[in-house]
Amino acid sequence: MLTSIALAFKEGGFWMWPILGLGLATIAISAERFYALFMKRKINQRQVADSFEDSIRRGELDRVIEQARSQEGAVARATLAGARAARALGGKEEIQGKMDEVLITENGNLDRRVGFLSMLGNVATLTGLLGTITGMIKSFAAVSYANPAEKAALLAHGISEAMNCTAFGLVVAIPAILMYSILQNRANRLAEDMNQSALRVFNWLSYAFEPAGMKPFRAADKRTPEINA
Secondary structure: OOHHHHHHHHHOOOHHHHHHHHHHHHHHHHHHHHHHHHHHHOOOHHHHHHHHHHHHHHOOOOHHHHHHHHHHHHHHHHHHHHHHHHHHOOHHHHHHHHHHHHHHHHHHHHHHHHHHHHHHHHHHHHEEEHHHHHHHHHHHHHHHHHHHHHHHHHHHHHHHHHHHHHHHHHHHHHHHHHHHHHHHHHHHHHHHHHHHHOOOOOOOHHHHHHHHHHHHHHHHHHHHHHOOO
8 A cells, every 4th residue: 555655646647746745744733633633622711610600709819819829720820810900999991801811822822723724624635736736738749749659658647646646635624624723613612611601700800809909908908997096
């Protein structure tokens, strides 16, 4: 089988090398993105968000920050940024802005390089088509200009080059497009889980940050009459 593939590759001509390069790039991106999206990241951010609820509702922002530092994941980092903004007596806009900074970066990390797979699939198809055209040109040239004794061999060689380029282009393009669909769907699901979970944390912080932030001031107000007395 390997001998047949090597022979077909050789008969495919120059354009088989660009197709091979596209195939290697497809394998590398697919493997890296599969590991990043399926192995490193899990759809469990809702559980991470729920772990902060009690502390946020009690206004224990220092505990929330400590919890967020000890956990990994986008929601934990967004919670850390939002809790710090709330502890600094920031308003809703500041909390949302700090959390959005983290979420925008994380959403970009999810989609990183996935779009290249669609491009690689399309380019592999077009490269195979280009090889088909050049092979057919060689075939027509053989019929027009070659000696009668050589026409059959040159015609067969040109057709072989055309068909092999088409086949190898599709062999690269089909897995690239399939992997693009699989990885894009996974990225969308991870982003939805992350954004919804972060929104829950934002709602808790935006509801509780004023009571938590005003506690020191209220305590100081209560002590003031005693000092004056």
